[in-house]
Amino acid sequence: MEILIYGIINSVILAFMALGFTLVYSIARVPNFAHGALYITTGYIAWVLLHKLTGFPYLLAIVIAISVTAVIGALIYRFILIRIRGMEISEIIATYAIGLAILEGLRWGGLRGGTFTLPHFIAGNVQIFGVSVDYQRLIIVGIGIVTFAALYLFTHFNKVGLALRGIAQDERAAMMLGIDSDMTAIVSLAIGSGLAGFAAILLLPLGNIIVEVGYNVLIFAIAVCVIGGLGSWGGTILASFIIGFAQILTEAFLSTHYQMVVALLAIIVTLLIKPSGIFGKQKELEERV
């Protein structure tokens, strides 16, 4: 039973890590390699507000931290990526450089050691079918389901969401219908960065706010997206469950220290068998041609 319960939890955690990355790629076609840095930035902002300003409300700290990260994401597009849009290698280099600057800047600025943490939303544990699970992990699963549903509704029934999908499906056709491509990309970067921040607020109470986590989150986000198919939301969720359960099964039946290897091995296998990922459509067409 613990394999099932912790498999689901681990999968939702991975999906959260990758959601923002997928959204930005699916709409703006920008591989945002600053994703992990934005994740840590949110956690650090929330920590600063909570620890440097006595009595600062946790909820307000969360809202401010996520909003600031969303604005940073929008600014990254507005001032940097807009100039190199469409040049994928340059986009990767630029976003990775931004991420590196943010993470190492935070380290240089004092984000070092194991004392930077965010509190659990609700402390304590509960027994589910005899398996001990802390409330924070249950909250993550609950909010995860709500978030995925909300994103689906947003992109299928909201005007802005439909515009985002329109650009993702066919940029030229969408532009002919009056949808502003750059504005859509700015919005997608803001939402994607905000989602990275949202994930940080939910997941960082399980561990620490440290620079290395930023790099790990980026690796996991890429692993999930490559396996699921870059830009595919369904693929992201499916891949999260594949890796999530594979890691738990590895831990239970093989050895704990192969967990990271599983994710990286899955990328290699996917690239060998189906380079476009499980639900990757665009590349698949190119492959057929």
Next chain:
Amino acid sequence: MRKSVYAFALILLLMFCLADAAMSQEKPIVLGAPLATAFLYGWDAERGIKLAADEINAAGGVDIGGKKRPFKVEVIDTRDLEPGVPVADALLAVEKLILEKKADFIVGGPVRSEAALAAMDLLNKHKKVSILTTGVLTPAYSKRVGENYNKYKYCFRNSSEVPAMMGDFMALLDDLQKSKGFNKAYIMVQDVAHARAGGEYMKKALSGKKWEVVDMKIYPTGTTDYSQGLIDSGKKGAHILFLWMDMPESAALLQQWSNMKLKSLPMGFMNAAEQPGFWKATGGKCEFMVVNLVNGGNAPAKITPWTMKFVEAYKKKWGLEPEGYGTSSSYMAVYQLKDAIEKAKTTDPDAVITALENQDLMGVYGRMRFDKKTHQIIHSWDPKEGAVTGMVQWQAGKRVQIFPPKVAEGKILLPPWMK
């Protein structure tokens, strides 16, 4: 015209005065400190070294044959604790300290064992006396000195090593076996060389002493979910969770352990749990964790008269208690060098080596003496005989020294759900 002559004369006088002041200051003795400054074992060592150097300089400096020379500390970031940074980078950093910064002595690191072992040849090449104070726990360091003294005689280490630490743990576990009837241990270590070696070492040591090691799990760096291992340890009835991790994420392990109210006592070598801020960071979930700080004085304790003086001085200068492994030993290394240079009456490496070998100094964590063959600090459970460990337990927000008995300030406590 007359005014300009006066002005010129005044400037000349001023220049002579300044030159005279500069001449009267003796050439500083440069201490090169190669440290991974972004990590606890680097930055706390840097703070310890600077504190000692400031104290010595404020008292006049190092007395060499009547002339007082100040210490000058040159720190370089070796980055050797960062994943993926090659050993060669740390060696370049050490060489830069020697060649560019003109370091007379090396104190502190390199911090990672592999880099420190590789740096031994460099120290021999440049004939630089070094006191290793932090990060390196491998017995291979002192063993190499013992096996090839003439080549590695420049290398000293004033902090403890794995065999001594394991002896401390075993004594503590023997006590728990006798007093509480504990006999099952579950080992959880990080997937890095020193932690795996520590885990294996403990597994072997326990197996021969009426203990049953019910399992050993190795976790990749960055793990934040230990639930499977913890649940497993509960099922297998472990009394002790023996941990060996230097990643900050290990804080999550203690949070999960506390939330699950597992009937096992966590103890071991855990970087994150060493820091004074760890209680706040875990919301008190680290209570009852037993941590080995390697050397005494890395947390407040009354080991020698100097211990609390050091603790207070550290708090005054840096605004917090000594932080963990590497703090007290780095501080002491500077005083050990001062003592040796003064006794040798020179900074000549061979004379300083002889002085260090014959040194007998009551320091922050006990009597400081180096083994003459291996240049390893002599370890003891009695501060009058040697350097003692800093084994503490988190109790009500404080790190309380619980071992060795001669310097313990409190007894080991069990969580209420274990009683």
